[in-house]
Amino acid sequence: MRMSAGVEWGLHCCLTLAWLGDAEAVPTARLAAFFELPPAYLNKQLQALDRAGILTSTPGARGGFRLARAPERITLMDVVAAVDGPDDVFRCTEIRQRAGGASAAAPEFRRPCGIASAMRRAEMVWRRELAAQTLADLMADASAASAERTRRHFARTSR
Template sequence: VRAGILASVPGAQGGFRLARPPARITLMDVVAAVEGPDEAFRCTEIRQRGAGAEAPAREFAHPCGVAAAMRRAELAWRRELAAQTVADLMDAAPANAPDRARRHYERLRG
């Protein structure tokens, strides 16, 4: 609800519904609402501890290969999720999906 994805419906038959059309809610919106906006990988700069602690600061001006690779993977993952919407998932549901699941999606649409 705080992320603007769901709206609360009060009352005995209340619950939640989508706050926006399914085509305007990306999977990245959902992930950010559940997991938060922070990146999945957090570099702790282990290069600057232990044997690397005595290296000059200029050696740490750029991220290490692991951090750079993780950043590229994170960006690709986020782009892919941002390119897919809840409507895409609904459209991709198999025609023989249980009626209960289809009714649930329709109820979320509002």
């Protein structure tokens, strides 16, 4: 399974915004510079998080992004779904009904494909695990030094 780079970017930006608190909105350009990411592409990820209600944006010269809700209320699955979409990772196209299965009787295909069922079970475990982890959990697991270094950096580069 492969997630887009935007998921990693979104999670790191959310973690950074959580460490900074509600002091001020952080512009895309500052987040992009901090992580050495392309601002235009990062902004697309941040906008997706805004549309999903994970971030809130403030327009204008003093604008930027903040968390829209408490870190305890933002799951990793929320971020994955916002950035990569809510669609299932595995899509069964029923190729078993073509080629060798074309001559099989219709009742043979009434039951779901075993491969599709196995993949769905695995995906549900993955989704439940991501839904059980919050941004607050990431904050608790991160080193205090990382959080402090981030706060100092943004205090130094404040507008």
